[in-house]
Amino acid sequence: MQFDLFADEALPSIPGLIYQADFLTPEEEKGLLEIIATLSLMPARYKEYESKVRILSFGGLYDFSTHTVTPSPALDARLVPLRNRVANWLDVEQEAISHLLVTEYVPGTQLGWHRDVPVYETIVGISLGNPATIRFRPWPPDSLSSRKAVSLEVMPRSIYKLDGEARWGWQHAVPPVKCPRWSITLRVNREQHSGRPRRR
16 A cells, blocks of 8 residues: 555655555565675765765666766666566556666665756665665755655665655655665656556
8 A cells, every 4th residue: 555655644744755665575575685685786976975885776877977877787687577566556667767776775874865866757765674764854945944854764675756846845865774774766767757657
């Protein structure tokens, strides 16, 4: 079942943010972690900064120096079923998902405040291994805004979607994690995003 993340009256609503627990079974999660263990993950680079986060990008790698997408390996065939399943969850064509990013977080690793690069529209994240917190804050910052920073606890095997206001009107970050975890991020290219459901 999908639901709006902040349906709880104690928390503000962020339109376009959807969270679903148990998108994967424990067996499916185990299989994905076994695949990830065979991949050649490398430290992420942001201009001159090298992150402690290790990644592998399929379908393009964004160059923060030139603000362009550079070539990267085609999607590993073992991850195609997951891509297709997420496309079905989004109700879009499989090919609309043009990018998949595998990320490894070791204890103490964090991800700073950001919005995903603008060449992509809808963003989907799948969490593996251990729980983590994702923080959200309004963008651009506005001291007069009633919108405040909020948190989402993402559990292993869960999935979330950022679209619309949640995608463009908020930044997100991952505070330092306490236990090893992995995430798989899937992105719909803006040129392929029609806002229409897939063909039947």
